[in-house]
Amino acid sequence: MPPPEFGEPRAVPPSDGPVLELMGMWAASIPARLGGALMKALGSAAPMGRLGHVKRVRKAAAAPGGGPPQLDILLCPLKWREDQQQEQGQQDDGQEWSAAVQQQPAPQAHDGVAAAAAQADGPRADAAPADLPLAVAQLVQQHDLKPYVTQVPRYAPLTRQQLDEWSAHWPLNWRAPDAASVPHLSQPPPADAETMRRHMAAAWQLAAEAGAAGGVANACLIVDPEGDVVVAAAADATHKHPLRHAAMAAVAAAAEWQRQMWPNEQQQQCSSADDGTADEEQGVAAAAEGQQGGSEEADGKRRRLEGSHDVQDAAHEAAGAGSTGGDLPHPHKLHTQQDAQQQQQQQQQGPEAGAPSAAAAAGDAAGVAAAPVPSTRPYLCTGYDAYLLHEPCTMCAMALVHSRLRRVVYCAPDPRWGAVGGSYRLHAQRSLNHHYRVFQLPPAGEAAGAGGAAEAGGAC
Ligand SMILES: [Zn+2]
Incomplete structure (x- = not known):
């Protein structure tokens, strides 16, 4: 069956919103009457910066014996030094907070102040904030505050549902997500859609040939977009080896291709x-060449x-x-x-x-x-694009992360096993050290999420 016409590529965002991540902050209970003054003082001593989605104060639970109303107020991040370092590396946001903490003297100078304040106040309900920024430590001392540690959402919620759920940890402000904070929400379709369609057609063709030979119909092309070179191509070969999914085989073939292109390193790296x-790997690489050449010689x-x-x-x-x-x-x-x-x-x-x-x-x-x-030699597939007929499973998606692919493009989503949009979004994992962009390329005329005839032809 010849490949279908493919439609418009659709970016598969890392997630519908960020995953809830909590971070520790120093807070203190204060009389409600002090709220305005302390908000103002803390606003200059320790601006919220990129934590602008977090409300500075919340109503404290009523004390058992009654008494004047209390507020809980956030002082500063628990690991404000680390935050400072992080934000120095991310100049695009939070410069306010960064600038404020940069004005602080060296740790030795103000540790003494905070420690002295802690000693003077006697034991605290929580660990003593021995490492508060100087201006915050002074406010703590001045108002005889008893700092404690609380948890707030590190990132702004992107949906109303997230706002409701995350506010259970600490009250949050609602701000409609903007394109700067969520680039994928406003991304235009890629300019090279026609190139994507052409390579997907080749992957389809390869899968169809493999399917005709009795294998599962999936295939993967790895393309160097600079020069539009097909570096590796492989069809599913799980009938030969259970791990040889199309993407795994293609990555192995790409590695083999590199060994041939940079053979001086193979003694060191491939012993x-x-x-x-x-x-x-040789077998897979040769298989890929065979797919490209398609000749008896291959x-x-x-x-x-x-x-x-x-x-x-x-x-x-x-x-x-x-x-x-x-x-x-x-x-x-x-x-x-x-x-x-x-x-x-x-x-x-x-x-x-x-x-x-x-x-x-x-x-x-x-x-x-x-x-x-x-x-x-470039590190594996750095900067390359992978084209798969089927959405990759978790194993393959992770192999593609490890290989440093630039993009992963697939035709048929897999709501059960798919790891880049179907059932899971591996490319949203902040803990991973590499993130590729993901696109779905459905057949022309089919809605996003549909994979046409490819869906019937197996999975990753
Ligand atoms: Zn797989």
């Missing part, structure tokens, strides 16, 4: 020539690679593919000085200036292996 892993090469136990064979095979006009992609733009010289030579020699041939790529492999040069 497991005989543990079977190398065989797997099939033959795949069989040879799968039987190989010598990691160097990969480079030799690359050279072979080049000399016979195989379909190896050109070297990455991040080339070595030697690459640059070779390109220059090639531009002088051949008519294919600016588009190095596979033979040149193979030449690189042979030349660089003989004379190691400093590493310029």
Whole structure:
């Protein structure tokens, strides 16, 4: 079945709103009559800055024996030094608070003041705030406050429902989310939608071929957008190995492609020539090449690679593919000085200036292996885009995070196992050290969330 026409890509936001995250703050109970004056004093001593969504005061629970009304007032973040450091790295928000704490003297100077205040006041209900900013410590001393620690939502809620739920921790202000705080809410569709459609059609084609051969119909293309180069392509091969989902196989193929492009590093980084892993990767890489070339020769090469136990064979095979006009992609733009010289030579020699041939790529492999040069190999798939017919599962989505993909584009969502919008949003996890953008590319005429015929063809 030929690929369908694809419609408009739709950004899959990391979440409908941020996940609730609490942070500790110093607070104190004060008589309600002091509320106005302390609000004003704290407003300059410790502005709320990026915590503008948090109300400074709340009504305190009534004391058992009655008495004048009390308020709870927020003094400053518990880890205000860390906040200061963080905000120095995020100049776009919270400069007010940052500027205020920067005016504070060195810790030794005001620790003494706060500690003295704590001693003078005797034991407190909570740990003594020995490390308050000077101006706050002075207010604590002046009004004989008894600071305690409370928890407030670190981020502003993005929906009314979140506002209601999160306000149970501490009262919050409602501010309609703006584009600056939630970039994905107002993102225009990507300018390269046509490129996305073309690569998705290729992934569809690959999946259809794999499906016809009895496999599960999913496939993954990894594309370097700079130069529009298909770095790796692989179909699902779980009938051979349970972990060889399309994305896993494609990432392995991309890694193998890099080993061929930068072979001088393979001895250092890929020393497991005989543990079977190398065989797997070679097999997958060759399979990907086979998918790209689609020739009997490529099939033959795949069989040879799968039987190989010598990691160097990969480079030799690359050279072979080049000399016979195989379909190896050109070297990455991040080339070595030697690459640059070779390109220059090639531009002088051949008519294919600016588009190095596979033979040149193979030449690189042979030349660089003989004379190691400093590493310029990009980290796995940094800056690349992945195209999948099916939304990736958690394993694949995490592998794509690890590989530093720039974008993940899929056609058919998976409400049960999908990890980037279907049932879970891995790309929303703040704890991860890399985040890609996610797009769904539904068939033309189908609503967002639909994956057309692809849905019937299995899952990740
Ligand atoms: Zn998967």
